Amino acid sequence: MKVEGKGKLLKIFIGESDQWHGEPLYHAIIKKIKENGLAGATIIRGIEGFGANSRIHSTRVLRLSEDLPIVIEVIDKEERINAIIKVLDDMITEGLMIVIQDVEIIKYAKSKDTK
Template identity: 45%
Template sequence: MMLEGPARRLTIVVGENDTWHGRPLYTEIVHRAHAAGLAGASVFRGIEGFGASNHIHTTRILSLSEDLPVAVVIVDRAEPVHRFVDEVAPLVQEGLITLADVEVVRYVGRGNRGAGGEQ
């Protein structure tokens, strides 16, 4: 897939323990993004944070939390991202969903490289 220039970034922040029908919610979101044909999705695990509940979650040993924040980040053209938001927004019972305009400078996968990793 070619992706360059103006795009939209979707960020969904949920709890690590949030689930959808028995599987992690972030996993459900990534698999739905893949099925929707979006350019890509990545999940980032937070080491500390708080949100609307105002409860601090942290990895520090003296304050062990079992529900750290995770962010699912998806970048693609605006139209497919907006369609996807409509699909996944009902899954997020607690969390944050944001959209931002971004500029894609480079989007290259392993299958797009020449011999020796050259472009």
């Protein structure tokens, strides 16, 4: 079964070393997204990037960087994305960024009458 519709893509840009109450921020964010019932989320670990301080973080240096870029992507309905942003506001600090884009969603799901 194919389901189509409009939605929002939420991208959260953070650093791998960012913390929230003693745990990695990316993990704390994923837990909040799941607790709030959103459709799903993916964490992508970058190989190189720079942010607000313009310092390059890279896997190309002799020792591995301890603060590689992380992007968390979430796609859901607009009202659910807006609601989770309010939940995450306290967790997102200076130098981090959120981007929201309009998207067309095509979801392939198992048909209800298929076993």
